[in-house]
Amino acid sequence: xxxxxxxxxxxxxxxxxxxxxxxxxxxxxxxxxxxxxxxxxxxxxxxxxxxxxxxxxxxxxxxxxxxxxxxxxxxxxxxxxxxxxxxxxxxxxxxxxxxxxxxxxxxxxxxxxxxxxxxxxxxxxxxxxxxxxxxxxxxxxxxxxxxxxxxxxxxxxxxxxxxxxxxxxxxxxxxxxxxxxxxxxxxxxxxxxxxxxxxxxxxxxxxxxxxxxxxxxxxxxxxxxxxxxxxxxxxxxxxxxx
Ligand code: CA
Numbered sequence: 001x002x003x004x005x006x007x008x009x010x011x012x013x014x015x016x017x018x019x020x021x022x023x024x025x026x027x028x029x030x031x032x033x034x035x036x037x038x039x040x041x042x043x044x045x046x047x048x049x050x051x052x053x054x055x056x057x058x059x060x061x062x063x064x065x066x067x068x069x070x071x072x073x074x075x076x077x078x079x080x081x082x083x084x085x086x087x088x089x090x091x092x093x094x095x096x097x098x099x100x101x102x103x104x105x106x107x108x109x110x111x112x113x114x115x116x117x118x119x120x121x122x123x124x125x126x127x128x129x130x131x132x133x134x135x136x137x138x139x140x141x142x143x144x145x146x147x148x149x150x151x152x153x154x155x156x157x158x159x160x161x162x163x164x165x166x167x168x169x170x171x172x173x174x175x176x177x178x179x180x181x182x183x184x185x186x187x188x189x190x191x192x193x194x195x196x197x198x199x200x201x202x203x204x205x206x207x208x209x210x211x212x213x214x215x216x217x218x219x220x221x222x223x224x225x226x227x228x229x230x231x232x233x234x235x236x237x238x239x240x241x242x
Pocket of ligand 1: 009010011053054055056
């Protein structure tokens with residue numbers, strides 16, 4: 001089965017370059033330069049991954065990202081955001097909007113291909129049928145489904161992989177470096193701050209009705225751990241303060 005990529009980018013030269021390189025790597029490529037059309041194409045074609053430019057004529061990449069993440073049907077499709085804006089604040093905004101990765105322009109097509117492959121590795125389906133459970137959270141790995149107290153929770157691919165890793169090792173404290181290696185892979189460069197952004201999003205996702213106990217403990221200057229919350233209070237996010 002072909003792996004399909006939807007490129008949402010209004011600069012024709014970039015689309016041509018990416019299309020050529022992705023097709024050469026065996027991907028089926030769809031493209032559009034229009035944000036609203038992109039949302040429709042995602043629903044029609046159900047691409048395996050979306051490469052999404054930030055600056056677009058009708059709707060910004062951040063808006064599209066939010067819309068796709070809000071819709072349960074499109075929530076699980078990985079998104080790599082492209083932008084000429086390389087400031088840390090912009091990266092964080094892009095990731096906060098729901099992107100799984102963020103590439104700053106100019107970049108090489110080879111880098112994009114490497115990052116697409118890294119995103120796929122991150123949420124590859126398990127070979128066996130596996131259900132992980134901890135403190136009211138249940139994850140059906142092969143069905144890519146998570147519930148908490150019986151309510152389905154929709155997580156993006158990166159949050160899913162992060163939660164999966166924590167569920168596989170409850171109670172263990174992982175440094176941000178360890179989580180990066182486990183979830184993103186060690187062959188691509190990702191800032192440590194990215195882990196905090198995704199942990200924050202995972203916390204938000206797990207607290208589906210605003211009443212759930214925080215189960216991800218932030219361990220000062222060490223990292224994060226999935227733990228039973230017996231105190232019933234929010235685990236303080238100390239390592240995130242900078
Ligand atoms: Ca653009």
